[in-house]
Amino acid sequence: MLSIIIASANADDLAQVQENIERTIGVPYEVIAFANPNGEKGICEIYNAGARQARYEVLCFMHEDLEFRTPNWGRKVLEIFAQNSQVGVVGVAGGGYKALAPMGWYCLEFHSDDRSYQNVIQGYKHQRLPDVHAYHNPHREVLSEVPCVDGLWFCTRRELALKYPFDAQLLRYFHGYDLDYCLSVFILAKYRIVVTYDILIRHASEGTFDKKWQDEILKLHKKWSKYLPATTSEIPERERYFIEKRAFKNKIEEMLDGGYLFGEVQRMLINSLPSERMSPRFFLKMYWYLVKQAWQRRHVALPK
Structure with a gap:
């Protein structure tokens, strides 16, 4: 029933x-x-x-x-x-x-x-x-x-x-x-x-x-970041790193292109810190990628 x-x-x-x-x-x-x-x-x-x-x-x-x-x-x-x-x-x-x-x-x-x-x-x-x-x-x-x-x-x-x-x-x-x-x-x-x-x-x-x-x-990811990522698949440690690297880079670009402010994207990265996957080194890499992407969008060459 x-x-x-x-x-x-x-x-x-x-x-x-x-x-x-x-x-x-x-x-x-x-x-x-x-x-x-x-x-x-x-x-x-x-x-x-x-x-x-x-x-x-x-x-x-x-x-x-x-x-x-x-x-x-x-x-x-x-x-x-x-x-x-x-x-x-x-x-x-x-x-x-x-x-x-x-x-x-x-x-x-x-x-x-x-x-x-x-x-x-x-x-x-x-x-x-x-x-x-x-x-x-x-x-x-x-x-x-x-x-x-x-x-x-x-x-x-x-x-x-x-x-x-x-x-x-x-x-x-x-x-x-x-x-x-x-x-x-x-x-x-x-x-x-x-x-x-x-x-x-x-x-x-x-x-x-x-x-x-x-x-x-x-909001959901802020709540669950301590426990993520979660998987049922056997994935080598190196591949787990590159999955998240690709995913965070795409998310940073998507948020910037979608009208989110620099501080909002920065907060997304900070909210991921409780995860073991977001090591200080990885955080700094993603933060630097955010800085570069934001700078490129502000200084894009105007058509002549």
């Missing part, structure tokens, strides 16, 4: 996904939906309220712009939890390396097949692009272990959601909640987080990675 929790921005989308759930889930369930058309409440607040109201021991947090393509997917979810007592979260997309440099679950600078594990049909709402079936199972596994999954859809144990609630005080909008919850489960509770390939979902929108998203990710 599953308790499905949805923050709803559109009544038509909610009705459509409820009909799809009814046809495909294959087990007893309840939908706990919260109307939030104008974004009055943040998703962490809504998800915590849903967890408290839930009647069943397995919770499913999901977006409303989804379409399940797998029949009896609810049975598959319950089987995973029943057969794997140390699994705390099940998703359909996740990455093998959660960087110290602020970003989402996907680390582009991690040059490995373990960069992502997923089975999702990605649709596009903001661009005129055809659907893409993103399937990546590099080790041909039934379940792949990851430190974080994408929040488009994931399931967890109710006991964990109540003990390690979403951080509604820190994250007041609609970003970062999935990473924060997964890190609580992975680092504090020490449960496994897995990606399953046996459930196929179409996601109708590609997400928006604007400044509001960036601001929430920066």
Whole structure:
């Protein structure tokens, strides 16, 4: 039995996904939906309220712009939890390396097949692009272990959601909640987080990675920097160094190009100091890179 929790921005989308759930889930369930058309409440607040109201021991947090393509997917979810007592979260997309440099679950600078594990049909709402079936199972596994999954859809144990609630005080909008919850489960509770390939979902929108998203990710990384990076992959020490070097350089450039002030980017680096990965030497290298990038942007030659 599953308790499905949805923050709803559109009544038509909610009705459509409820009909799809009814046809495909294959087990007893309840939908706990919260109307939030104008974004009055943040998703962490809504998800915590849903967890408290839930009647069943397995919770499913999901977006409303989804379409399940797998029949009896609810049975598959319950089987995973029943057969794997140390699994705390099940998703359909996740990455093998959660960087110290602020970003989402996907680390582009991690040059490995373990960069992502997923089975999702990605649709596009903001661009005129055809659907893409993103399937990546590099080790041909039934379940792949990851430190974080994408929040488009994931399931967890109710006991964990109540003990390690979403951080509604820190994250007041609609970003970062999935990473924060997964890190609580992975680092504090020490449960496994897995990606399953046996459930196929179409996601109708590609997400928006604007400044509001960036601001929430920066807050999230300040909170968790002591414990990052986090990974389920075997990575040589030298490669870990270069992953973070590439990631921080890209983040510095991205923040400067996105309108962040020098002091704000500097604060991002300072907030990373609790991590063992951010040694004084590495910090100075990244700070010097920030100085050079900021100087170049201020003294770029004007066209003649």
